[in-house]
Amino acid sequence: MTRLSQAFIPTLKDAPADAEAISHKLMVRAGLIRQMGAGLWTYLPAGWRVERKVEAIIREEMEAIGCQEMLMPVLQPAEPWQKTGRYEIDELFKLDDRKGSPLVLAMTHEEAVTYHVAREVRSYRDLPLMLFQIQTKERDEPRPRAGVLRTREFTMKDAYSFDRDEEGLSRSYEAQAGAYGRILDRCGLRWYKVESDVGMMGGSGADEYMAPCPAGENEVALAPGYAANVEVASATAQPVELPAAMDAPEKVATPGLTTVEEVSAALKVAPAALIKALPVVVEGRGLNMVLLRGDHRLNEIKLRNALGADFRQAKPEEIDAEIGPTGFIGPVGAKVPVIKDTAIAGAGLICGANQPDTHLRGVQPGRDFAFEELDVRTVEAGDTAPGGGTIEIEPAIEVGNIFKLGTRYSVPLGATFLDEGGVEHPIVMGSYGIGPARIVAASIEQRADERGIVWPASLAPWQVHLVSLAKGGEREREAADKLYGELEAAGAEVLYDDRDAGPGEKLTDAELLGCSLRIVVGRRGLAEGVVEASERDGGAEHKLPLEDAAAQALSLLDV
RNA sequence: CGGGGAGUGGCGCAGUCUGGUAGCGCACUCGGCUGGGGGCCGAGCGGUCGCAGGUUCAAAUCCUGUCUCCCCGACCA
Numbered sequence: 001m002t003r004l005s006q007a008f009i010p011t012l013k014d015a016p017a018d019a020e021a022i023s024h025k026l027m028v029r030a031g032l033i034r035q036m037g038a039g040l041w042t043y044l045p046a047g048w049r050v051e052r053k054v055e056a057i058i059r060e061e062m063e064a065i066g067c068q069e070m071l072m073p074v075l076q077p078a079e080p081w082q083k084t085g086r087y088e089i090d091e092l093f094k095l096d097d098r099k100g101s102p103l104v105l106a107m108t109h110e111e112a113v114t115y116h117v118a119r120e121v122r123s124y125r126d127l128p129l130m131l132f133q134i135q136t137k138e139r140d141e142p143r144p145r146a147g148v149l150r151t152r153e154f155t156m157k158d159a160y161s162f163d164r165d166e167e168g169l170s171r172s173y174e175a176q177a178g179a180y181g182r183i184l185d186r187c188g189l190r191w192y193k194v195e196s197d198v199g200m201m202g203g204s205g206a207d208e209y210m211a212p213c214p215a216g217e218n219e220v221a222l223a224p225g226y227a228a229n230v231e232v233a234s235a236t237a238q239p240v241e242l243p244a245a246m247d248a249p250e251k252v253a254t255p256g257l258t259t260v261e262e263v264s265a266a267l268k269v270a271p272a273a274l275i276k277a278l279p280v281v282v283e284g285r286g287l288n289m290v291l292l293r294g295d296h297r298l299n300e301i302k303l304r305n306a307l308g309a310d311f312r313q314a315k316p317e318e319i320d321a322e323i324g325p326t327g328f329i330g331p332v333g334a335k336v337p338v339i340k341d342t343a344i345a346g347a348g349l350i351c352g353a354n355q356p357d358t359h360l361r362g363v364q365p366g367r368d369f370a371f372e373e374l375d376v377r378t379v380e381a382g383d384t385a386p387g388g389g390t391i392e393i394e395p396a397i398e399v400g401n402i403f404k405l406g407t408r409y410s411v412p413l414g415a416t417f418l419d420e421g422g423v424e425h426p427i428v429m430g431s432y433g434i435g436p437a438r439i440v441a442a443s444i445e446q447r448a449d450e451r452g453i454v455w456p457a458s459l460a461p462w463q464v465h466l467v468s469l470a471k472g473g474e475r476e477r478e479a480a481d482k483l484y485g486e487l488e489a490a491g492a493e494v495l496y497d498d499r500d501a502g503p504g505e506k507l508t509d510a511e512l513l514g515c516s517l518r519i520v521v522g523r524r525g526l527a528e529g530v531v532e533a534s535e536r537d538g539g540a541e542h543k544l545p546l547e548d549a550a551a552q553a554l555s556l557l558d559v
Numbered sequence: 560c561g562g563g564g565a566g567u568g569g570c571g572c573a574g575u576c577u578g579g580u581a582g583c584g585c586a587c588u589c590g591g592c593u594g595g596g597g598g599c600c601g602a603g604c605g606g607u608c609g610c611a612g613g614u615u616c617a618a619a620u621c622c623u624g625u626c627u628c629c630c631c632g633a634c635c636a
Contacts, residue, residue, distance in 0.1 A: 010569095012570070012586095013570085013571095013585075013586085013597070014570070014571060014585085016570080016571090016629095017565090017570090017571070017572090017629085018565080018628070018629040018630080019629090020629085020630070035628090037627085037628085038627080038628065038629085086636070089636070090634085091634090091635070091636080092636095107636065108636060110636080139635085139636090141634090141635075142560075142633080142634055142635075143630095143632090143633090143634075143635090145629090145630085150635085217635085403636090431636090433636095469594080469595060470594085471594085501597085502593090502594070502595095502596085502597060502598070503594070503595045503596060503597090504595085504596035504597040504598080505596085505597045506595095506596090506597090507595080507596055507597090508596065508597060509597090511596095520595080522594095522595060523594085523595080524595060525595095532595095
């Protein structure tokens with residue numbers, strides 16, 4: 001099928017100097033991809049074969065749940081985007097045609113599918129409906145990074161479900177979730193389904209599929225029976241030893257000490273005994289003070305969700321004018337509403353006194369200040385998960401997500417149906433995305449070793465990497481040529497290294513490229529009438545008798 | 560958008576401070592030797608030093624502007 005002497009698979013001894021992520025380095029070195037610009041990548045033949053294997057698996061699993069494939073344009077009129085309010089998104093590429101009509105390059109296809117469904121679907125009899133495509137997406141990313149992990153142009157499998165009510169949506173959602181699990185399993189990934197932020201789209205539920213790996217951009221909080229994106233994770237904080245309670249707060253001089261570390265060191269208490277006050281300006285509410293335990297970090301997404309409104313950090317002049325001197329502010333006697341994080345509890349706490357160079361100790365929430373309690377901190381490794389397990393935090397790549405959209409798109413785009421009673425209702429939608437390139441990268445990140453890529457059998461660009469150590473015209477080469485023909489005839493996908501190169505180069509390239517089974521035909525083996533097969537994953541070696549090598553190789557592949 | 564770094568042959572880099580013949584390793588081409596882990600010898604090809612302007616007798620090198628790429632952060636339907 002493919003002879004390496006003729007193939008366009010440019011391997012590199014060294015990775016480009018600017019590559020950081022393992023998958024980025026190996027994909028470039030193995031000749032899978034090449035860069036054209038920031039976040040713009042070309043798939044070379046070997047890389048494209050892998051990507052298409054992922055797509056084939058996705059396609060099969062989508063069709064198995066009754067999801068129908070279609071294809072929508074990437075270049076679209078701006079109008080539906082203006083209707084849904086997404087025309088304002090910074091990441092959306094916008095352009096005009098020669099007549100001056102505004103167009104966009106789609107970043108997803110909710111507007112497009114909904115546009116079509118709105119025109120064709122009229123009756124409850126047309127529902128439920130599930131559609132998908134495997135199509136290019138364009139996003140003007142502020143910072144593309146890590147090879148194929150975060151790019152401005154990428155392929156996405158995006159599916160959309162259309163139901164008459166929430167119950168139907170839940171069924172479609174579960175069907176997709178089932179397919180997602182099968183897809184990721186078949187791709188050989190370690191993955192977690194985690195609760196995720198529904199974001200500004202305000203849907204009724206969302207889950208992300210995370211593949212843990214060092215290059216991951218997201219963090220997932222994991223415990224037995226619990227998995228959530230750190231963006232939304234919630235857990236019980238680790239306990240702290242607090243100073244003794246007091247009858248009333250007492251001032252203590254802390255000249256020039258403004259950070260948690262300085263104050264806790266000076267007063268000889270744990271950082272967790274302090275209350276950190278973060279002044280924020282909340283949309284529609286004005287200046288508020290958010291309180292966190294001294295050793296905790298604010299989770300902006302949780303705060304935004306809990307408030308149901310956007311917010312920003314207060315400016316120093318706003319703090320000085322309305323609360324007190326920056327670095328010494330606290331809730332006791334403050335003139336602004338106080339939001340206390342759940343993890344702050346007990347008595348004997350320490351906080352700023354709203355006076356220069358002064359803190360208060362012996363502070364007790366409720367007694368000394370009123371508050372609204374919200375869970376707004378970022379969970380940490382060692383916290384206790386809702387199920388009672390201990391939280392661990394791992395970096396992960398988001399390889400897919402599923403989302404209950406509700407009527408977010410059907411209402412502005414007029415996608416409605418008539419029920420049995422002739423009453424019009426908006427269609428209830430879901431959307432479901434998978435990034436094949438991220439699956440490829442995650443697979444490499446999770447499985448590669450120091451010699452190169454280690455593909456699972458389902459993703460390997462070729463099943464067999466056949467290496468002839470002899471050069472053209474030599475006797476040993478004829479045996480390799482013959483085996484190549486036999487493997488092909490038997491239906492195997494074979495990459496045949498027939499180059500006139502040294503053995504070191506050929507063997508190293510085979511390991512770099514990572515196909516499941518390498519078969520070496522060389523003088524040494526042929527002397528005993530065998531070829532040498534080795535499995536890339538695990539390294540098991542087998543000597544196959546020459547005359548039966550093709551058949552035995554195929555049976556090794558089935559394992 | 561903030562901070563940092565880099566653009567010199569296909570890849571990796573030196574040369575820039577202190578202006579004066581563009582260099583090294585790998586790759587590539589040709590010839591030969593070698594042949595189980597990127598081997599050796601010899602001969603070659605290939606670069607207006609990101610771009611534009613300026614200073615100078617003279618600019619990869621100094622000055623100004625600009626573009627691109629990478630990393631950290633912010634951001635990420």
